[in-house]
Amino acid sequence: MKHTYLKMALLSTALVATGAQAQDAALTIESWRNDDLALWQDKIIPAFEAKHPGIKVQFTPTAPADYNAVLNSKLDAGSAGDLITCRPFDASLALYQAGHLTDLSDLDAMSNFSDVAKAAWQTDDGAATFCVPMASVIHGFIYNKDAFAELGIEVPVTEEEFFAALEKIKEDGSYIPMAMGTNDQWEAATMGYNNIGPNYWKGEEGRLALIRGEQKLTDPQWVEPYATLAKWAPYLGDGYEAQTYPDSQNLFTLGRAAIYPAGSWEISGFNAQAEFEMGAFKPPVKAAGDTCYISDHTDVGIGMNAASANPEAARAFLSWVASPEFAEIFGNALPGFFPLSDTPVELSDPLAKEFVGWRNDCERSIRSTYQILSRGTPNLENDTWGASVAAIKGTSTPEELGVKLQAGLDSWYKPQN
Amino acid sequence: MTRPRIRWHIPVFLAPAVVIYTAVMIFPLVNTLRLALFSKIDQERVFVGLDNFRTLFFDPIWSEQFWNALGNNFWFFLIHMLVQNPIGIVLAAILSHPRLRFSALYRSAIFVPTILSFVIVGFAWKLILSPIWGIAPSMLDAVGLKSLFAPWLGKEEYALTTLALISVWQFVGIPMMLIYAALLSIPDEVIEAGEVDGITGMAAFWKIKLPLILPSIGIISILTFVGNFNAFDLIYASQGALAGPDYSTDILGTFMYRTFFGFQLQLGDPHMGSAIASAMFAIILVGVCLYLYGVQSRMRRYQL
Numbered sequence: 001m002k003h004t005y006l007k008m009a010l011l012s013t014a015l016v017a018t019g020a021q022a023q024d025a026a027l028t029i030e031s032w033r034n035d036d037l038a039l040w041q042d043k044i045i046p047a048f049e050a051k052h053p054g055i056k057v058q059f060t061p062t063a064p065a066d067y068n069a070v071l072n073s074k075l076d077a078g079s080a081g082d083l084i085t086c087r088p089f090d091a092s093l094a095l096y097q098a099g100h101l102t103d104l105s106d107l108d109a110m111s112n113f114s115d116v117a118k119a120a121w122q123t124d125d126g127a128a129t130f131c132v133p134m135a136s137v138i139h140g141f142i143y144n145k146d147a148f149a150e151l152g153i154e155v156p157v158t159e160e161e162f163f164a165a166l167e168k169i170k171e172d173g174s175y176i177p178m179a180m181g182t183n184d185q186w187e188a189a190t191m192g193y194n195n196i197g198p199n200y201w202k203g204e205e206g207r208l209a210l211i212r213g214e215q216k217l218t219d220p221q222w223v224e225p226y227a228t229l230a231k232w233a234p235y236l237g238d239g240y241e242a243q244t245y246p247d248s249q250n251l252f253t254l255g256r257a258a259i260y261p262a263g264s265w266e267i268s269g270f271n272a273q274a275e276f277e278m279g280a281f282k283p284p285v286k287a288a289g290d291t292c293y294i295s296d297h298t299d300v301g302i303g304m305n306a307a308s309a310n311p312e313a314a315r316a317f318l319s320w321v322a323s324p325e326f327a328e329i330f331g332n333a334l335p336g337f338f339p340l341s342d343t344p345v346e347l348s349d350p351l352a353k354e355f356v357g358w359r360n361d362c363e364r365s366i367r368s369t370y371q372i373l374s375r376g377t378p379n380l381e382n383d384t385w386g387a388s389v390a391a392i393k394g395t396s397t398p399e400e401l402g403v404k405l406q407a408g409l410d411s412w413y414k415p416q417n
Numbered sequence: 418m419t420r421p422r423i424r425w426h427i428p429v430f431l432a433p434a435v436v437i438y439t440a441v442m443i444f445p446l447v448n449t450l451r452l453a454l455f456s457k458i459d460q461e462r463v464f465v466g467l468d469n470f471r472t473l474f475f476d477p478i479w480s481e482q483f484w485n486a487l488g489n490n491f492w493f494f495l496i497h498m499l500v501q502n503p504i505g506i507v508l509a510a511i512l513s514h515p516r517l518r519f520s521a522l523y524r525s526a527i528f529v530p531t532i533l534s535f536v537i538v539g540f541a542w543k544l545i546l547s548p549i550w551g552i553a554p555s556m557l558d559a560v561g562l563k564s565l566f567a568p569w570l571g572k573e574e575y576a577l578t579t580l581a582l583i584s585v586w587q588f589v590g591i592p593m594m595l596i597y598a599a600l601l602s603i604p605d606e607v608i609e610a611g612e613v614d615g616i617t618g619m620a621a622f623w624k625i626k627l628p629l630i631l632p633s634i635g636i637i638s639i640l641t642f643v644g645n646f647n648a649f650d651l652i653y654a655s656q657g658a659l660a661g662p663d664y665s666t667d668i669l670g671t672f673m674y675r676t677f678f679g680f681q682l683q684l685g686d687p688h689m690g691s692a693i694a695s696a697m698f699a700i701i702l703v704g705v706c707l708y709l710y711g712v713q714s715r716m717r718r719y720q721l
Contacts, residue, residue, distance in 0.1 A: 069678070090684060098460060183571050185661050186681070239548020241571025241662065247549050374682035378478050381682040386663055395573070395663070411478060 025313035026056045028081030030074070032067035033300070039333045047329060048320055055313045075100045075305070082308035083317060086131035086301035088120035089370050095303075096123070096130040102304045103128045107315065109322030116204065116364055117340040120298040124372060131301030132318050135330065135337035138264045138355045139195040139295040145277040147175050147258040155281045159228070162284040166235040169258045177235035179257035181243025188229070188388035189381070191261040194367045196283045197225040198293035203365030211372055213415025217406040218399075226391035226398035233392050241393065249273075263297075264355045267336035271351070280354045282362060296364040298340065376412030383408055446698070452691035469692035483693070485664060486672040487700070489577055493668060494645040496581035497588075502637055504585070505592025506630075510622060512593070513600040524597070528590035535587075539654030542583045546570055570655065573665040580666055584651055588644075592637045599633040600626060632716055639708050646701050649674060669697045 029040075040059035048057060060081060062070045068091055074080035075095065084101065086092040095101045104110065105128050110118070113133050121131035148155070148165075151172055156162040169177040182188050201207065201221040209215040215222070237243070237257065252260040253273035260266070262280070270278060285292050302321055304314045320326055327339030328346070335352035339345050347353050374381040387401040396404075456465045473479050508527060512520050530538065546553050548568045557566045569579040603626060611617075611625050649670030652660055658675045660667035675683070677690025 090682065094684065181571075183661065184657060185659055237549075239554075239568035239571070242546065242548055242568030243571070244543070244547075247547065251549065370682065375684075377683075379680075379683040382659065382680065385659065386661075389662060393662075408478070 024054055024056045025310040026058065027083055027310060027313055027317060029057065029059045029083040029085065029302070030067075030071055030081040031059065031061040031085035032064040032087075033085065034061035034063060036334065037061055039330075043329050043333055044326070047325070048317065051320070052313075052316055055310075055316065057317065071095075075307075078307060080305050080307070082305050082310055082314045084131075084303050084305055085134075086121055086303045088298050088301065089372075090375055092121055092131055092301070092303065093123065096128070100306055101130040102306045102308075102311070103130055104132065104303065104318065105129045107132070107318060107322070109319045112322050112324075112341040112343065114340075114342060116296070116366065117298055119366065119371060121301045121303070131303035132322050133298055133340040134300040134302055134321060135334070136296050136298045136300075136340050137336065138338060138358065139191065139297070140262060140264070140280050140282045140355060140358070141195075142252070142260045142262040142266065142270065142278055142280050142351070144175070144252070144255060144258050144274075145279045147255070147276075148279075151175075151258075155279065156284050157281075158288050159284045159286055163231065166259070170235055176237035176251060176257040178232065178237075178259045178261065179248040179251040180232070180236055180261050181240045181245070181248050182389040182392055183242050183247075184245045185385040185389050187245055187248065187261070188392055189369075189385040190367070191263060192229050192232070192392070193225050193384060193388045194295050194297075194369070195261055196228060197222075197368060198295055198363075198365045199283055199285050199290070200224050201368070202291075203293035203363045207365055207368045207371075210368060211415065216402075217409065218402040223398045223402040226387065226401050229388060229391045230394055230398065233394065236392070264336040264338065264352065267349065267351050267355070268334065271335070271349070278351055280351055282358050292358070292362040293365055294358050294362045295367055296338075296359065297366045297370075300337065373409065373413065378408040378411070380405065380409055449691045449694050450698075452688060453695045456688045457686075465688075469689055470696070473689070473692050473696065479689075482664070482667070482672060483696070486667045486669045489666065490646055490648075490668045492577060493581050493584075493648065494642060496578060497585060497641050497645055498638065500582065501585040501589050502592050502634065502641065505589050505637070506596050506634070508589070508593045509596035509600055510626070512597055524593075527593060530587045531590040533587065535650035536654045538583065538587050539651050542586075543570065543655050546579070571662055573662050576656070576662060577666045580651060580655065583655075584648070587651075591640070595633050595637055596630055599630040603629050628717075629719060632713075632718060635708075635713050635716060639705060639713075642704050642708070643701055646697060646704070669693065669700075673697065 031040075037059060045057045045059065049055065058081075068087065071080060071084065072095075075098075080100075084095070086095075086101075092101065096103075109132070110129060115126075117133045117136070118129050119126075121133065122129050143155070147169070151168060153165045153168055154161070156165045166177040169175050180187055180191065198206075201210075201215070206215060206221055210217070210222070217223075233240075237251070243251075248257075248260065249266070249269070251257045253270055255274070255276055282292055282294055302318065304311065304318060308314050322341060324341060324343045324345070327341045327343065330337070331339045331345045331347055331352075332349075335347065335349035336355070338352070338356050345356075347356060369381040369384050383405055387396075387405055390396040391398060391401060453469055454464060454466060455462050456469060457463075473483055511517065512524055514520075517523075545551050546569055548554055548566070554563065554566045557563050567575065569575040607625060607629075608621060611621055616624055647670060648668055652666050652668055652671050653674065656666050656671075658671060658680050660671040673690055673693040676686055676693055679685030
């Protein structure tokens with residue numbers, strides 16, 4: 001009696017399992033963007049499933065801080081999803097080298113992306129691309145339009161105008177000129193150094209030259225941004241040394257600070273919090289008419305688990321992610337995360353539109369420390385955080401910082417020329 | 418003459434503790450020590466002997482961080498020894514005074530922070546000391562001492578001391594409770610006998626009570642030592658894994674975490690991380706041994 005029950009139970013599970021297999025290919029997506037769960041479930045996945053009946057997609061995010069560790073253990077155990085959201089550069093490259101990600105260079109839709117967009121998910125020689133670029137974030141400055149109007153300040157274009165504006169806000173005294181702290185360190189490097197830097201080292205030109213070893217971090221174009229950062233200090237408000245990232249966000253959205261050195265990922269949060277009108281301006285150039293360079297940093301990609309049971313379905317999904325249709329849904333649902341495909345996308349959020357508009361006027365680059373150069377010990381990205389903070393606080397001169405960073409890099413990095 | 422029986426109840430009663438302790442303590446510990454002898458080269462795990470330790474102690478980049486973290490650890494410990502334990506003893510002495518009213522209330526109030534999570538303590542103090550929203554600057558302002566305020570947690574020269582004092586605030590209840598219990602166990606007859614001999618007040622504390630609670634102070638010192646050299650949570654919760662500003666609050670725990678699990682673009686290196694963890698283990702082991710054999714065993718005990 002007992003046996004029959006067990007057999008029947010086994011039989012029925014087997015039937016259900018085969019039944020499901022015959023009907024659909026099911027895909028699971030691994031991601032750290034748990035903030036975007038609703039967007040994927042309500043908009044992106046239904047749009048895809050409508051076009052591809054027979055493929056069922058599930059979005060299963062992990063908390064951002066745990067993502068890398070959880071993903072690695074899932075991949076090693078063979079229980080990871082079919083599609084894998086890719087962190088930029090080395091974290092994903094390591095997965096590709098370990099054989100966890102499939103080479104996607106032959107995917108037709110890859111031609112929709114520029115080389116800069118793909119660089120984050122390529123082998124060092126650019127021969128294999130293993131993730132489809134999904135989104136980038138752009139750096140610049142967000143400002144309080146009301147405050148600017150009240151004080152009669154024009155949006156600064158050159159560095160001189162920028163510091164004149166800061167000085168004017170400081171003199172007036174009703175606003176903190178700029179909201180940034182050095183407590184968490186990364187803002188100083190990400191929203192400071194790598195925000196204004198591309199104008200000095202001429203974007204990709206300098207970044208690639210640094211990787212090739214033709215330029216050094218002691219060269220003026222790499223040192224000068226630190227000198228400029230040092231000039232920010234008097235405008236950062238009292239006690240900026242202990243001011244954290246959320247402090248800065250709150251100071252700005254509460255209307256107590258006039259300018260916020262930003263990444264475009266702030267847009268949706270700021271739209272919800274701030275009660276005044278916001279505008280954005282790009283990193284100021286040295287002289288009017290200079291070519292401007294912006295940091296349009298590739299941040300999110302998506303690739304395919306080499307052990308996926310449904311490679312065909314996964315490829316279909318990836319091709320769709322590379323399509324303009326996906327770009328339009330994604331870009332509008334997440335203002336501030338900009339699709340990377342070459343076809344321009346019409347965005348509805350005014351602030352996001354301003355940011356993405358710079359792509360037409362300026363040369364694009366990515367953060368200088370992300371590709372290859374942060375592979376060894378000491379880690380150049382972490383060192384840049386410390387150096388940017390030291391520059392602002394004035395604890396080291398820009399030249400000393402350049403020498404120190406280059407020495408750290410030289411200790412393990414041998415460029416191939 | 419019968420052979421001695423095997424006393425089965427001994428292994429049976431020992432087994433659960435031995436099995437659990439081996440599984441969750443001894444095995445991970447030995448495995449960490451083992452992991453420290455390997456390195457990953459071209460996706461392969463290779464045995465490198467003591468190479469990781471050579472890197473840690475002699476490579477300028479690693480050793481600078483290691484000695485910095487170790488030095489900070491000693492400073493952290495020193496502040497606890499100089500501030501937390503004396504205050505704990507004084508509080509216990511006051512609390513054990515027979516004529517103090519509401520002593521149970523004070524005792525609970527001082528002990529409460531100890532049961533709070535590090536995360537809560539870290540964030541609460543960060544807010545209290547925040548130059549923007551904190552109550553510390555406005556309170557100082559109210560008494561006209563605003564000029565004394567500095568963004569302490571953001572300054573290289575103050576940050577570690579500030580964090581050590583926060584930790585003292587949190588844990589001062591522990592030495593207080595232990596000393597309090599020791600003080601209560603001193604029989605009244607001893608004190609009264611002293612009184613007959615003319616030893617009263619402060620003299621009674623220095624000459625009678627303090628020698629009797631010395632063993633407890635010894636235990637507290639060693640608990641503080643182990644706790645401080647294993648510290649991590651408070652620094653991580655308030656300053657993050659980079660232990661800013663400029664690594665001035667970096668202690669062995671945060672250094673190990675950053676190395677083992679990686680940070681931002683820095684990929685984790687379990688082997689170097691294990692080497693640091695092994696070094697921590699060795700430092701604590703040596704410290705505890707020195708203390709147990711050098712101090713504790715020579716301490717005079719009194720039969721009460």
